[in-house]
Amino acid sequence: MDVGQPLSQGIVQSNLGIPINCDKLDEVSCFAGFSVREVVNKLNEIPPCESFKSVAGFGNTFWFTNEYHGGYISEGTASLEDTFKKMKAFSPVSERRISIVTGESGLLSCLPELSKLSNLVIILDQNPILLLFLISIFNELPKIERCGEEEYEDLIKDAFLAVKKKVEDIIFSEEDILYLAKEYRDAFKEWHCFSSKERFEETKKVLKKIHIHPVCTNYYDEAAMKTLAEIISDEGLSIAFFNVTNVLEYYYQFFEWKRYPCPIKGVDNTLYLKELPLTEDTLCAYSSLMYRDDKQTATCTGDIFFEEAYQLHKLNIYYDVCGETLSEQKTDKELIVEACLRLAQTDPREDGNILTKLRNLLAHSSQEALFQLSQNYREVSKKIDKNKAYKSSLENEQKKFTFLSVLQRALDEAGLTVNRPDSSYEGKRKKR
Structure with missing residues (x-):
């Protein structure tokens, strides 16, 4: 040899x-x-x-x-x-x-x-x-x-x-x-x-x-x-x-x-x-x-x-975002909405990885979980509206829009549609 x-x-x-x-x-x-x-x-x-x-x-x-x-x-x-x-x-x-x-x-x-x-x-x-x-x-x-x-x-x-x-x-x-x-x-x-x-x-x-x-x-x-x-x-x-x-x-x-x-x-x-x-x-x-x-x-x-x-x-x-581990009792379908709501309420000035977590979360979620999220899109959007960290400047408003854009992109890729509320940044921008 x-x-x-x-x-x-x-x-x-x-x-x-x-x-x-x-x-x-x-x-x-x-x-x-x-x-x-x-x-x-x-x-x-x-x-x-x-x-x-x-x-x-x-x-x-x-x-x-x-x-x-x-x-x-x-x-x-x-x-x-x-x-x-x-x-x-x-x-x-x-x-x-x-x-x-x-x-x-x-x-x-x-x-x-x-x-x-x-x-x-x-x-x-x-x-x-x-x-x-x-x-x-x-x-x-x-x-x-x-x-x-x-x-x-x-x-x-x-x-x-x-x-x-x-x-x-x-x-x-x-x-x-x-x-x-x-x-x-x-x-x-x-x-x-x-x-x-x-x-x-x-x-x-x-x-x-x-x-x-x-x-x-x-x-x-x-x-x-x-x-x-x-x-x-x-x-x-x-x-x-x-x-x-x-x-x-x-x-x-x-x-x-x-x-x-x-x-x-x-x-x-x-x-x-x-x-x-x-x-x-x-x-x-x-x-x-x-x-x-x-x-x-x-x-x-x-x-x-x-x-x-x-x-x-x-x-x-999922554990990083929700503090809970996926299991037969807690599937991503049960946790996806809670996870997105948690991220929507997080101050981006305290956690600069919100969008990274969101993209990872959505990329690793099943079709059933994303469908569940599409049914609760308005709820997540309202939490974003109430997040004061997104209201201090145009830059933060754009971050808010980016959060929703990532969410919408994932649902679009999954073949799901949502009714986007007028209170989103997109709606506000068209009126300016």
Whole structure:
């Protein structure tokens, strides 16, 4: 089997300029049916979404995953440990496989299992601080000779020091990071690489035959996702494991990165992810951590991932707006009018995401729900009229009109008509 040329000795740079030690790839495992060098070189051409200077003091850094029992996940619900178990039992059909994970994704606790699926692991995240921290850990871990408390702390401290050299005025302290590192290790128990001498040696052995490469970009960046998909496809690769964590819950970024065109139908925050060549047997993991009480990490195969993600987003957007989860007793038909009334009464000066929420709500509602809304259109319009935040200026009047326009557009696309009251901004504008 032609396994391609190994990476040369020394250091390569990621697309953000993070140095990565490639000495371990002097001998590429026969598991790799492709040239790691070629893939890495192409990955480094993806423009980074941030720089270290622009994220100085980055407050939203998740140094370790928190998707474990005792973290964000309650006992009895699915967590990353369950994903590790499925990973352990998973047998990929093709050797030409890579894995894509988001942030830390439990890498310090699952590398032996992940190495059986692919020998190139892409860490994708928009936060360069986190990527530098993680790559610093994986560069230094093979050099550690002993599995002890002191060695583990030194590893974390050295990685954090590498971050502090790049980023001034970082808001986290060394004590903060060490506390999180201990919580993380204790939570994953026998899975963690520092849990025992056997697990430690197993993880070090694995690090000699896999390459972990950071890519600083955003899942909501259309151009980046297309480029990543093209790289994977052009090399004839497929994805063995894909962990998007709870990124899909940050649906506002879908609108921040690129303003979605006017139609309501098709608003889907997985749109750019659909560029990735997932296969029927890709093992996918995704999480629900922000909106509902039943926080968990779920797994599924690639053939149903996007439908699962769509349904999760539908549940989340209704909970975000209504504070209630869709169920057999509470369907979108029962909640759609209440949800729109809540948004109509919200002060746009206090919540600048009203239209984003409205569009997501309408895009993820059934035909039955939209019909129910069409029957109650006047009620929603009257609530908008009574919202004092829309009466202080022409600009706010236009925002009011936009709210109703989005509503009307969704109903029009669904083939539904409404009687639009004369009190709408449209009616007032014609009289001026």
